[in-house]
Amino acid sequence: MNITKKDIDNLNAVLTVEISKDDYSDKVESILKNYRKNANIPGFRKGHVPMGMVKKQYGTAILVEEVNKLLQDNLHKYLTEEKLDVLGNPIPKNEKDVDWNEEDFTFEFDLGLAPQFDVDVKGKKAITHYKVVADDKMINNQVETIRKQYGKLIAKDTVEDGDEITGTFTLDEKDIDNPATFSTEDIKGKKQLKALKEAKIGDVVTLKTKGLFNDDHDNQKQLGVSHDDAHGLDIDVDFKVEEINTREMAELNQEFFDKLFGEGVVTSEEELKEKIKEDAEKQFAQQSDQKLLNDVVENLIENTKFDLPDEFLQRWIQVSGEKPMTEEEAKAEYERSEKGLRYQLIEGKIRNENEALQVSFDELKDHSKQMIKAQMAQFGNTNPSDEELDGIAARILSNEEEVKRMTEQLNTTKMLQYFKENAKLKEKEISYDDFIKEASK
Template sequence: MANPDASLFRPEPVLDSLRRMEISTILLEYKIVADDKLLDEQVLRIRKQYGKMISKDVVADGDDISGTFTNEEKGINAPATFTTDVFKNKKEAAKFVGKKVGDVVSLSTKGLFDDDHKLMDYLKVGHDDVHGLDINVDFTIEEITTTEPAELNEELFGKLFGEGNVSSLEDLKAKIKEDAEKQFASQADQKFLNDVTQSLLDNAKFELPAEFLKKWIQQNGENQLTAEEAENEYNKSENGLRYQLIEGKIITSNGLQITFDDLKNFTSELIRKQMAQFGQMNPTDADVDGIVARVLQNQDEVKRLSEQVMSEKMLNLFKEKVKAKTKEVSYEEFVKASYGE
């Protein structure tokens, strides 16, 4: 006999109201622009990437410093390379300026980085040890280098984009801006999708058959769980279960379907993008179709790609149906809005 909690479960009235995707608040749809600051930084990064490395005798701001962090008591002996701007504590960073190869700089780890987890990378200490780590470490300088940025000329432009495609700094910035904003659009779309999802969850007030689901989780797993373990698992999955019901109602109410052509075209575009990242800018249709055919023979890949196609269809539907206000921001402003950083 079914648990009474399950038999009384009636989310349809609430889910019916979601066919129109009625959300009580107007959401923001971000348009991220590559501003002058970002473009200048990317130009300098490219020039340094293709520049000439020069050895130095004395450290100055912006130099690459190589050496080894040590602390005998904690067993730290960690080679590292960095520039001083990696440090949040500018007083500690300033200790390097004017130092020479062979010099030893003593640093306090407390507040050294903007995130204590970076101590794991630079000092090679375990995760459990990094939070609030307050010790002194010595850094022995073994090499000091700087990079002389490459000149902006036709030779560099040819290496980057092929001969004749870019011929000036303005062309270079335009190309960087175009490529960057394509990537930014994907991040903005993902945030909009996440925000709509959360708003739908907030607006869909219906009760799940909690006790029934907890008992089902407890008894139908690979290993039988205790009541407490089942409740913890339920609490972790509750929002996911709610959204599965919401998503299913939206998909059926709006006639969203995935055809084989949808899947094939999506996979083809994905493969072309991946090939372009490795310098294959103009693959033949036959080459791409061959790869697509092999990928779609793998059922796990078909499932993964189908989820991506449906996610794209949901995003397009949300953009059409959900009330949203477009806000133009820099990438830095977008990161702050998304993560509060």
Template structure:
């Protein structure tokens, strides 16, 4: 068997595989001999069927199968030995007048080659690494929410200051009809809150959406409309009150602190705020890290320039799935998946150049921490090591879970690498400012 390669260009190649009779003849004869031993054909004893009849009945199918096995085995071996980094799978070139009656065959396969490129993690960019702080306003608001949550609810007929109102926002023209609950202090203008004072269940309040809240994303939530629809929205909506609730606030005393965190863990309002700040900023860190990872990913895709064998990939996409695609469908799929493919290549190079690998111990350690956090959420603060490792063993015996956790471990390794290597400005922001940055509304 002879295999040769013609590099069409830097991203495309054609591999020619020449198969001679002596490459497959012995295997075909052995398979046909086995067929002959077991063949049951009327008029012949088992094992005594003439080989010519076996050859006539099964010869072509066996030939095709054995030649195909040879092709696959030797082509894969060739790709490994030549260290060819290919995209997709080799595509056989269709030969209209291919003749299986010959004894020697020639097959051609198209290859899409992975591009050569460099990744500069330290390149100049406009990336920002956010540190979200729980400011005094957030802490005070959270303490107030705790007092309301653990206080007593009092049903009211008439709206008074400090009450919550539930009802339906509606605007027929815009298709808005959404039930929500509001605290009167969430409105941007105190005049809006005053419009509710004295209203009763069943009353309707008409409001203008423009400037209704300090943050348009709050408007997006209460009206149940999309992010693109909410900006600049300047319409009238009605709010039909269907429930009014007053609150008798819980006292900020030891009884409440113990109920929240256990006996004597927190003993003052200052310690309560410190605990809220610690917990909130830990959650904020995860959100900030995810945004940084996403931003670096997008930046690398945009700035790491290389060509792809697009024509080859579109042809490959047509045949890669369970159901063949039309050229038009393949074009659409390629457009959707191109950035994902580019990042896969970038990520692979970054991992190789920085020797990022996942060991069994990495995976086990990460899974152990995940399990402990989940158990803590259900009140098991001090589980035994035996219990934890028992769950870890069960999780790691599930291949789908191992794949999912492995991706999370690698994301964590990539994030730490990016924090170390990627040049980014540090910016301390409140959570509200971070949300605006998420939607591109906060200047760096």
């Protein structure tokens, strides 16, 4: 067997594979002899079928199968040994022209080659890393929300601002018969709110759904309609008032603090607010890090310039899936996936050039044990033994899907840390509301 490579340009090449009779004949003959021993053909005793008849019936199929095995095995071996960095898989050029009645065969394959490029992680323009802070307004609102959540419900006969109303929405024509509880603060429509405030327990109020709630999604939850129907819903529904309650907010005392955080962890309103701020900003940091990662990735894709074998990749997409695509479908799919492919190549180069970014088995094991400890702590087991952790971790690491998922998590964590240490960043302090506006741009 002989394999040669001819470069078309820097991104495209053709592999020619020459297979002679000597490469496959012994294997094909061996399989045919085995077929002859086991063939059941009317008129012949088992094992005495003429070889000519066996070859006529099975010879071509066996030849095709064995030659294809040789092709796949040796193509893979060649690409590995030559260290060719290819995109996609080799695409056969002349498979329809092969004459299987010949003894020697020549196959050609198109190759798409990965481009050569440099990655400048630092870049020229600084990328903003937001430090999201919980401001006084947010903290005070959270304190009020928690006090309401842990406060007492007091029954009432009439509705006032801030009250909770429980009842049932009905409309026979739309099959609406849905129990609901909401606050007057959830109501957007002034006329609807006025009608509810004038109602008493047992009254039935007709409400217009258009503009009823601050968020149209509440139509889905409170009226029991579909997500699609919830948006812009404009009908009249009946609402029977069954309960009216006001919430007496919980007192800011030690019993309340202990109920929230455990005995003695928080001892004053100031410490409560500091704890809320600390917990909130931990969550904000995760969101900020995700935006930073997205922004660095976008910046690298935009500023790392290299060409791709576009035509080859579109043809590969067209023929490589379970269901063949048209040229137009393949082109559209390529356009959708091109940015992802570009970053995959950029990230691969960064990882190959930085050994510390590789994920080791010990790191996977440590990561799985930390996850296990966190989960066990939720159920009250805060001090599991090393033997217990090792046993559970071993079971997790035997699951291929779990290993893949954890590897992706660690890869992302390592890349984020690498970008924090190497990219050109500028820190900006920002409120959560302003951060959300920035993130949605």
